[in-house]
Amino acid sequence: GEDVEQSLFLSVREGDSSVINCTYTDSSSTYLYWYKQEPGAGLQLLTYIFSNMDMKQDQRLTVLLNKKDKHLSLRIADTQTGDSAIYFCAESIRTGGSYIPTFGRGTSLIVHP
Amino acid sequence: DAGVTQSPTHLIKTRGQQVTLRCSPKSGHDTVSWYQQALGQGPQFIFQYYEEEERQRGNFPDRFSGHQFPNYSSELNVNALLLGDSALYLCASSLGSTTLQYFGPGTRLTVT
Numbered sequence: 001g002e003d004v005e006q007s008l009f010l011s012v013r014e015g016d017s018s019v020i021n022c023t024y025t026d027s028s029s030t031y032l033y034w035y036k037q038e039p040g041a042g043l044q045l046l047t048y049i050f051s052n053m054d055m056k057q058d059q060r061l062t063v064l065l066n067k068k069d070k071h072l073s074l075r076i077a078d079t080q081t082g083d084s085a086i087y088f089c090a091e092s093i094r095t096g097g098s099y100i101p102t103f104g105r106g107t108s109l110i111v112h113p
Numbered sequence: 114d115a116g117v118t119q120s121p122t123h124l125i126k127t128r129g130q131q132v133t134l135r136c137s138p139k140s141g142h143d144t145v146s147w148y149q150q151a152l153g154q155g156p157q158f159i160f161q162y163y164e165e166e167e168r169q170r171g172n173f174p175d176r177f178s179g180h181q182f183p184n185y186s187s188e189l190n191v192n193a194l195l196l197g198d199s200a201l202y203l204c205a206s207s208l209g210s211t212t213l214q215y216f217g218p219g220t221r222l223t224v225t
Contacts, residue, residue: 004155031212042117042203042216043156088155092212096169098144099212103155 004104006089011110018076020107022089025070029091032065033101034074037086046074046087076109084111115140117206117217125223126194134189134220138206144168145187146214147179148203156203162187163209191222199224 003025012018024032030051035043049056049063049072056063062075076083086108090101118137126132138145144163148156158171162181181187185206191198201221205214 035216042119042218043205045213045215048213090155094210098161098163098168098207098210100146100158100161100169100171101214102158105153105155 004089004091004102006087006104006107008105009108009110011112012079014079014081014111014113016079018074018079018083018109018111020074020076020087020089020109022072022074022104023070024072024089024091026091026093026102027067027070028093030094031092031099031101032063032072033088033090033092034061034063034072035088035090035103037088037106039085043088079109079111081111081113084109117204117215119202119204119217119220121220122218123221123223125225127225128194128196130194131190131192132194132222134191134202134204134222135186136189136204136206136217137186138204139215142206142208142215143185144207144209145181145185146205146207147187147189148205149173149198150201150203150219152200159189194224196224198222 033048034046060077086106090103092099092101146161147159150156160170201219204217207214
């Protein structure tokens with residue numbers, strides 16, 4: 001079955017790097033995603049990685065995928081107070097003609113000055 | 114380019130009542146998925162609509178039903194509301210079977 005685990009909280013100082021970790025269970029996962037949710041808002045797709053990739057970089061964001069250990073991480077360089085939010089990891093496989101993501105419980109990132 | 118929109122923003126209902134939530138997909142998208150997000154949890158998949166039919170369904174009871182219209186907008190209906198149905202209901206749109214889903218701001222439903 002599908003299950004996604006994340007640590008619940010992460011606190012960092014402004015300007016430092018943040019690393020949010022995630023583990024998933026379904027080895028047939030095709031895509032893995034990171035979403036950001038600010039208070040009272042919907043989910044914003046930050047980035048995603050295909051399962052045959054090891055790394056993806058997009059400006060301040062770096063995604064690392066260790067498929068052997070089923071471990072996904074999101075690194076945010078030069079973390080700013082505006083990065084404070086809940087970050088969700090999600091995995092999906094193709095079933096019934098579409099991809100349906102399964103989400104973790106989210107990691108609450110707190111950035112303090 | 115309009116993103117995903119949802120209405121209403123907030124809603125308060127009483128146990129046993131019925132509710133209808135609405136979603137308009139991002140321009141150019143034809144697939145709508147609905148999720149329930151309880152407090153402190155990640156979104157849970159309810160169902161997905163494509164070509165006006167339910168294509169996939171998550172582990173939710175039949176009290177949860179939906180509809181997709183020819184213009185690709187969608188409704189989520191919940192009957193016989195329970196206190197446990199209180200949550201943020203998120204709509205996401207995508208194009209066909211592509212993997213990228215874009216979420217709306219959600220409807221906060223409170224059942225008293």
